[in-house]
Amino acid sequence: MENNKKWYKEIISYAGIVLGVMISAVAFNFFLEPNNIAPGGVTGLAIVIRTVTGIPIYLTNLIINIPLFIIGVVVLGKAFGAKTLFATFGLSFFLKIVPYRVATEDLLLASVFGGILLGFGLGLVFKSGGTTGGTDLAGAILNKCFPRVSISSYMMAIDGIVVAIAGLASRKLEISLYSVIALYLVIKVINTMLEGVGYVKAFLIITEKPEELGQAIMRDIQRGVTLFKGKGMYTKEEKDILLCVVNRSQFTKLKELVNAIDAKAFLMVTDMYEVIGEGFQEIKK
Template sequence: MKNKKWYKYFIDYVAITFGTIIMALSLNMFLGPNTIAPGGVSGIAIVIQKITNGFVKIEVTNLLINIPLFIGGVLVLGKSFGAKTLYATIGLSFFVKIFPNSVATSNLLLASIFGGLLIGIGIGIIFRFGGTTGGTDLGAAIINKYFPGLSIPKIMMSIDLIVVVFAGIVDKKLDTALYSIISLYILVKVIDQILEGLSYSKAFLIISNNPEKLGSAILKEIDRGATILKGKGMYTGNDRNVLLCVVNRAEITKLKNLINKLDKNAFVMVTEIHEVLGEGFTEIKS
């Protein structure tokens, strides 16, 4: 068990390191050189670098803002952030410092798309393995502690929008703010994809006159389990059994054909599920 725990921590820190490297490449090659600031502390750092004509580097601002935020988070919210957040914060500044500032493209659209994509991948990996880079999420949590009426997402969005607008003002171009919004949108979507998983599954809720027969066929022909839920029709007042079954993408058509073959009058609801944990799907990890 100790060896397994040690191995897990090792993998976590390797993944977080990889995430900070991807973020650093995005900041140095796409976002920073084009003053595209997709919110957060990284966006603030890009704006400050522009204001100071490169005198105050991104890695310096990242540390100057995140280290006090980390200390404040520990004091206000407790020690739940742990070493991973501190490691990711310092690691991001380190890699931004050692990687060269080479402009991959001067096209603002391409820079906003690929910059947002890369930084979203980096943050998503860090989040996935239990770390954070501090930033607005930590600052929002501290503010929420004292002002519980303000939700964390609203605080984060407000800060991000201020940063985006400020980037446009500093660069004296409306385009810069608009491209920053594109990058912010892509960043958020990529993080969601990484955290929720890319292999979507479908949940079928099936109201059938013969749920036992259909459930047995699903188990035999598709090799998926099913659960019978108790329901009651509001119009008729009759008790009905509802069959719940979760399948992956490759099995969706098979299940539809099976339902059509066994009960053409079945009422079927299909809903998308972003992540399924347990037997037959993704293993539940501690």
């Protein structure tokens, strides 16, 4: 039974990678490549090379990524695995077979919709346990060789260089600027898919009426409350701190409840991208 479940999950993850690279290919062939917008990464660099030499981006993507993958296996071990290789070949395959269409010649629309589609596609790939090689693999290799700089810093530097080269290759500064927009949207959409939209809020409440307020929250909003003990560094006084997590529809109600019971309470609110436990998301076994 466990083996069947494992194989089922593997099939689902590979299907997610296929769908993700297909959507990414649509983003490139319909929006980004026709307008020379290069949102970082190896495929962005492939767009720049295609602008200068005419070499198809699916071919450049393979030519750069395969040696990069081999170096990654040598330097990092088998950390990136079969799914990265599968996604890399899959992206090049769909870049080849997806029809080349100019969906819009408006650079702003192309950068916005291309960036959103690409971010969604790559987000699916990442959620399925794969990567398309490129910037993240190069960043990991560089970090292994020169650990003083973080992987994210290397990735930002590589993407920045690609965006700058895109403007130089097309001889238009605006291409670099629109590439920055596309890159920003790609990162935001990927992060949203991996971390969630942030529909859940966490409240930290420093109050003089912890018992009354805690009981009211549990009774009126029907959410659990946790009491912490703290100490003010300036006053040296003991402080009671309540922690409560609510969904978006309960956000305003909790603020009003706190204000009604203790108008002098100190309130901090933050987004929670994932909450696992009773009343929210169940723990996956």
